Amino acid sequence: MQRLASILPFPGGRLISHAKDGHAQTTIQISGDALAKELMTDYSPFVGRALGEPKLELLELCWRMQGPSGRPFECGIYETDAPGVELRSRYCDSELAVIRTQLVGNVVLARVLAEQWRLNILASGFDEIPIA
Numbered sequence: 001m002q003r004l005a006s007i008l009p010f011p012g013g014r015l016i017s018h019a020k021d022g023h024a025q026t027t028i029q030i031s032g033d034a035l036a037k038e039l040m041t042d043y044s045p046f047v048g049r050a051l052g053e054p055k056l057e058l059l060e061l062c063w064r065m066q067g068p069s070g071r072p073f074e075c076g077i078y079e080t081d082a083p084g085v086e087l088r089s090r091y092c093d094s095e096l097a098v099i100r101t102q103l104v105g106n107v108v109l110a111r112v113l114a115e116q117w118r119l120n121i122l123a124s125g126f127d128e129i130p131i132a
Contacts, residue, residue, distance in 0.1 A: 055081045059107065062114035064092070064129040065121055072129055073099060075117060077110045085110050089117065 057079045064074040075089040084103050087110045091097035100117075104110040122128065 055079065056086075059085065060111075061131055062087075062111065063118045064131055065118075065126045066129050067126045075114050077107055077114070087113050087117075 058076050059079055060077045062075045062077065064072055066072045072092045073089060074092055075087065078086045078088055080086045080103075082103055084105045085107055086101055087104050088101045089099040091099065102113065104113055118128075
């Protein structure tokens with residue numbers, strides 16, 4: 001038990017052992033303060049750059065769709081000021097007409113998530129538009 005406690009990923013965490021339905025179980029308990037401290041980063045979009053427009057650079061266009069309204073929308077992977085990349089779906093006629101975004105750790109994970117979004121949208125009856 002002490003060996004397990006020494007490899008806990010969060011300082012201030014503790015192990016609790018108990019029996020449930022005849023099986024021994026061990027639970028890791030982490031205080032809110034310890035978890036919050038561990039999740040905090042030193043990231044700031046304002047360090048090292050002048051105030052202005054945030055960085056939003058298209059790295060890869062994943063897919064393009066059209067729904068019953070006829071208004072095309074697309075999904076792309078963007079480099080931003082934040083760590084990782086941003087997966088963003090938006091209407092094609094406006095940069096500001098964002099449908100959904102999610103920060104992802106890297107481009108590979110963003111491609112996987114983009115494919116999940118694509119399959120869900122296709123299952124809803126939308127049509128895919130070839131990317132030129």
